[in-house]
Amino acid sequence: MTRVLIVGAGPAGIRAAETLVRAGLRPVVVDEGARAGGQIYHRPPHGFLRDARALYGSEAQKAEALHACFDGMVARGQVDYLPGRAVHSLRDGHAYVTGGAPIAHDRLILATGATDRLMPVPGWQSAGVFSLGAMQIALKAQGVALGQRIVLAGTGPLLTLLASQLIKAGAGLAAVLDTSRMGDQLRGGIGMALARPLVTLRGVRMRMGLPYYAGVVLDGIDAGAVRWRDARGRPQVTECDAVGLGWHLRAETQLADLAGAEFEWSETWQQWLPRIDDMGRAGPGLYLAGDGVRILGADGAELAGRRAAAACLHDLGVTAPVPDLRRTERFAAALARAFPWPAVDVPDSAIVCRCEGITAGELRGTVDRTGPEANRVKSLARVGMGRCQGRYCQLAAVDLIARHARTSRAAVGRLRGQPPVRPLTVADLLAADSSAACAKPEDSAATPDHSAASASPLAAPCSQATPRMPCSPSAPKT
Amino acid sequence: MTGRIVRLAETHRAPVAFRFDGQDLVGMEGDTVLTAILCTQGSLRAAEFGPERRAGFCLMGACQDCWISQEDGPRLRACQSPLRAGMQLRSDGWRE
Numbered sequence: 001m002t003r004v005l006i007v008g009a010g011p012a013g014i015r016a017a018e019t020l021v022r023a024g025l026r027p028v029v030v031d032e033g034a035r036a037g038g039q040i041y042h043r044p045p046h047g048f049l050r051d052a053r054a055l056y057g058s059e060a061q062k063a064e065a066l067h068a069c070f071d072g073m074v075a076r077g078q079v080d081y082l083p084g085r086a087v088h089s090l091r092d093g094h095a096y097v098t099g100g101a102p103i104a105h106d107r108l109i110l111a112t113g114a115t116d117r118l119m120p121v122p123g124w125q126s127a128g129v130f131s132l133g134a135m136q137i138a139l140k141a142q143g144v145a146l147g148q149r150i151v152l153a154g155t156g157p158l159l160t161l162l163a164s165q166l167i168k169a170g171a172g173l174a175a176v177l178d179t180s181r182m183g184d185q186l187r188g189g190i191g192m193a194l195a196r197p198l199v200t201l202r203g204v205r206m207r208m209g210l211p212y213y214a215g216v217v218l219d220g221i222d223a224g225a226v227r228w229r230d231a232r233g234r235p236q237v238t239e240c241d242a243v244g245l246g247w248h249l250r251a252e253t254q255l256a257d258l259a260g261a262e263f264e265w266s267e268t269w270q271q272w273l274p275r276i277d278d279m280g281r282a283g284p285g286l287y288l289a290g291d292g293v294r295i296l297g298a299d300g301a302e303l304a305g306r307r308a309a310a311a312c313l314h315d316l317g318v319t320a321p322v323p324d325l326r327r328t329e330r331f332a333a334a335l336a337r338a339f340p341w342p343a344v345d346v347p348d349s350a351i352v353c354r355c356e357g358i359t360a361g362e363l364r365g366t367v368d369r370t371g372p373e374a375n376r377v378k379s380l381a382r383v384g385m386g387r388c389q390g391r392y393c394q395l396a397a398v399d400l401i402a403r404h405a406r407t408s409r410a411a412v413g414r415l416r417g418q419p420p421v422r423p424l425t426v427a428d429l430l431a432a433d434s435s436a437a438c439a440k441p442e443d444s445a446a447t448p449d450h451s452a453a454s455a456s457p458l459a460a461p462c463s464q465a466t467p468r469m470p471c472s473p474s475a476p477k478t
Numbered sequence: 479m480t481g482r483i484v485r486l487a488e489t490h491r492a493p494v495a496f497r498f499d500g501q502d503l504v505g506m507e508g509d510t511v512l513t514a515i516l517c518t519q520g521s522l523r524a525a526e527f528g529p530e531r532r533a534g535f536c537l538m539g540a541c542q543d544c545w546i547s548q549e550d551g552p553r554l555r556a557c558q559s560p561l562r563a564g565m566q567l568r569s570d571g572w573r574e
Contacts, residue, residue, distance in 0.1 A: 032539055032558075039538055045508040045560065048488045086539070115540045127521040127533035128482060134537035134557075142513045143487035169486045242482065252540070354535065354543065357527030387542035392535070423542055427552060 001025065002316060005095055005103055007087050007255060008111035010038020011298045012290025014070045015305035016109050016312075019320060021078045023313050028080040028105065030087055030097055036070040038113055039133065040298045042140050043067065055140055057165070058202060062298065088420035088428075090258040096420070098428045107285040107315070109308050110255050111301070114291035116246035117271070117341065119396040121153070122350040123221035124245060125357065131392075132158045132246035136165065145171035147242020151226045153177040153218055155339040156248030157203060157297075164206045173211065175238045177228055179247070180339045181215040188338020195331035247341055249295045250395060256293070257417030259286050265410035268333050269295055270341040271395055272414040279311035279322065280304060287312050295336070300328035344399040352400065353393045355386025363397060364404045372405035374398055374413040384415045387423055482533060483516040496565040497549075505561045512537070512544055512556035515567070522546055522556055523569040546570075 009031035035043040041063040052060040089096040116131035193200040215231030261274035261282040289308035290301035303323040310320040348361030366381035384390030491506040505514025521531035534544035537557045544556040549566035
């Protein structure tokens with residue numbers, strides 16, 4: 001049987017798995033989370049009591065349906081599910097994962113999701129500054145607020161959604177600072193309302209009663225306060241002990257890059273994205289779905305997951321219904337216009353790379369010496385070379401480089417993905433070795449669990465350690 | 479310093495004792511290491527390349543800001559690691 005590997009068990013990965021299972025395949029699903037659902041429908045650990053309505057609000061039914069769909073497939077043994085594992089490298093038809101043997105596959109569906117899209121604000125390296133997504137995960141998965149008096153800043157649908165969720169949960173919210181101007185929001189909002197009126201109305205309603213300011217400029221975060229200017233340019237200071245930052249989302253594309261996808265600069269999404277055909281194909285035996293390829297949100301991710309799996313099935317000679325994503329794409333594109341990525345304009349002293357403390361001044365100086373090519377600037381200035389591998393600085397860095405050299409972001413280029421796409425512990429590598437041999441489970445059981453991210457022990461049962469097969473995505477077998 | 483994190487819900491859970499930088503602390507069953515530490519502390523560790531402290535950033539295992547050490551050596555990512563009773567954690571173990 002063809003072995004299809006799905007990376008990610010959020011809305012896209014779950015629907016992709018469901019589509020394949022319906023066609024009689026038994027996909028392998030690897031997911032970093034301890035429980036399936038992805039970040040959007042993140043499930044708290046066992047023993048937590050809040051119900052789906054409390055956790056997911058208006059999306060509770062969708063969340064429950066997805067969780068039930070996936071748990072059912074696992075219970076019936078229709079998928080090989082490997083939770084708490086991160087795929088860190090892809091080579092020669094094998095996915096290298098933390099905590100187990102490499103997984104051989106004939107075809108690969110990547111549903112890797114997105115992270116917050118960040119830009120530097122002077123002082124954002126301080127303790128107490130988090131991404132908006134972090135604040136939402138803390139609330140959903142742990143039932144906590146990351147501060148007593150919180151400022152949320154940036155733009156995008158998560159900004160106001162999170163604000164309303166925090167208030168509902170009883171957190172202290174000082175201000176919601178949106179860098180998008182009201183004019184852009186109204187223009188984009190018309191397109192959003194035409195595509196999905198109810199969803200748009202819900203977003204507008206959410207804003208009522210919030211300490212919300214549109215069209216702001218963020219000047220800095222320091223000494224327990226955010227300095228900002230309002231839409232009329234008047235300086236303001238809001239005291240706080242925690243700040244959540246985010247400018248909509250950035251597709252998580254490193255694995256697509258390692259798998260051989262080509263990339264293009266997207267004016268719509270203001271980021272580099274893998275090139276796909278109208279079914280989500282990015283190469284021979286390579287299919288992409290969800291926010292990891294286009295930021296369509298959770299509903300769009302479910303459709304894209306089904307579509308990518310349908311493409312995979314078509315390539316295997318099996319027909320499957322192909323969902324229509326056009327309305328979702330129209331909505332998402334209008335949303336991207338309503339909440340644009342503003343120009344990155346920070347002083348030389350501002351830190352761009354949080355990992356290694358590289359400032360905007362060092363970046364600009366490097367551009368002066370070497371020219372505006374993203375990977376060369378990375379090599380010399382180390383922006384994007386730190387432990388997050390550029391996830392949180394590279395879009396801002398490309399913007400700063402392009403602006404400084406008076407060229408386009410497309411011309412500056414993008415940072416190439418490098419394996420491993422996650423830092424690995426020595427224990428991770430030892431575990432891969434010992435379970436690849438798959439000889440004596442008691443040996444690997446003696447290996448301490450250093451990953452700790454994994455709910456499952458490092459010792460992978462032999463049934464999970466797939467035999468090495470001489471195959472690659474470019475030579476699919478049925 | 480007082481804690482950074484405020485518990486808003488799910489406060490029924492059983493206590494879990496652990497140590498952080500030599501202090502005896504108590505978290506709750508189901509906490510991540512990050513949650514448990516930041517309920518009483520202001521940060522997780524010092525920054526390697528600047529004067530500031532760090533307290534994690536993305537909480538989804540992407541930014542790698544929250545790696546700390548255990549006293550017996552292995553490092554862990556605090557936002558993705560479930561708290562276990564008796565853990566002995568250090569903010570900067572690898573430096574000492």
